[in-house]
Amino acid sequence: MYAIIDCDNCYVSCERVFRPDLEGVPVVVLSNNDGCVVARSNEAKAMGIKAGTPFFQLQQMFPDKKIAVFSSNYELYGEMTARVVEIVKKAVPAYFRYSIDECFAYLHGMDDIDHKLWGEELHKKIKKWTGMPVSIGIAPTKTLAKVASHFAKKYSGYKHCCVIDTEEKRRKALRLFSIDDVWGVGRRYAARLDGYGVKTALDFAERHESWVRVTFNNIVIMRTWMELNGNDAVPNEEMAKKKSICTSRSFNGMISDYNELKTHVANYAARCAEKLRIQDTVCSVVGVFIYTNPFREDLMQYWNFHETRLITPSASTITIVNAAEDALKAIFRPGYKYKKAGVIVMGIGNPYPLHHDLFDITAEQFQKMRKLDKVIDRINKTIGSETIVLGAQQYTRPDGKGKAEVFANAIKHDYRSKNPTTRWAEIIRLT
DNA sequence: TCTGGGGTCCTAGGACCC
């Protein structure tokens, strides 16, 4: 059996742990730059607020409604969900983290345990120890476990845990489950299935295998069909190292100046290098993309992407920032107002053995840079991120005076909460 | 004025090898 442990309205719940006064109040959390709604409390969902609604439209739609608004605070969400995962880890034989707010667990060797009671207890423990409400779905396949977790979330009678462990329960659950809510069925497939009269998960599961194969000719949707019928088919992805890493942001406003753009790109590149080092890998390709604002149809549009290959694969901040600057130079065109840029690193592999090139830096120099990165990472981790950055990452104030902004503050975040779980100076008293 | 930021997998087709 599989279990999925899913945080309810994850970002909203993180905020509410430190704002208990917002219980029962509509709450939304915004994307970077306070752009769109990315998380909603049940009250906000009930008001009809859709995920992805631009914030300025939300204000126009509900000028008089009291809605609590937060900028996203990933430092807080990362820490809170890590605490949840720690508890899950100790409760199950094996698990893998599927996303920031979801965790799959394998329940092998737990056949003698009452799964329903076990899940209810796990929910209670997580709520009590972290403040995070979770929903738990348990079933013989991951797709069915996802279905179960939806029911656990929707009906309080389940006490936050729903188990699908008999043929009768499976059929009943699938009959009540819309096909477009099935894990692995997106907008496109749902529309096609609808065209064939498939409305519920059960409609789909009951189609003949050969019909699914001929109609879609697609292994992925075939697996979903098998899982809905109780056959384990979606591979278990263990915590694999990422094959590509991307850091990108939209700007607060638009940027035409090359040097300003370069500073942002240097920060994205530095962040990519950090992420590479966290999973102990190096990359061999550094790509940069830039975009103008597609919503501004009155302005000239331009986008481009360029990648630079590293002679020696690396995770060094200096190397990757330099490579990103070369790539930016290749695609930058003056006269445009840029809205977004990003750095993507690919060709990711192990740092050892070192693929050393005769015409590149020496092995000694390479080791020196690795040591330097290690020291910087340690300082930034213990004292605070961006305590040490490259000169190229330093933002300059327009007037040239005072303290320059750091990367984390370069985006708009008018409603960001404190970080009471990760910063001593921001511990708060709950009243 | 204001519109997010990450990832994965699969397949077809082209370039190239012998």
Added chain:
DNA sequence: TCTGGGGTCCTAGGACCC
């Protein structure tokens, strides 16, 4: 009129996930 039979690697595009 008729032109072999194996491979590999890479890329682009399309679908999906959170």
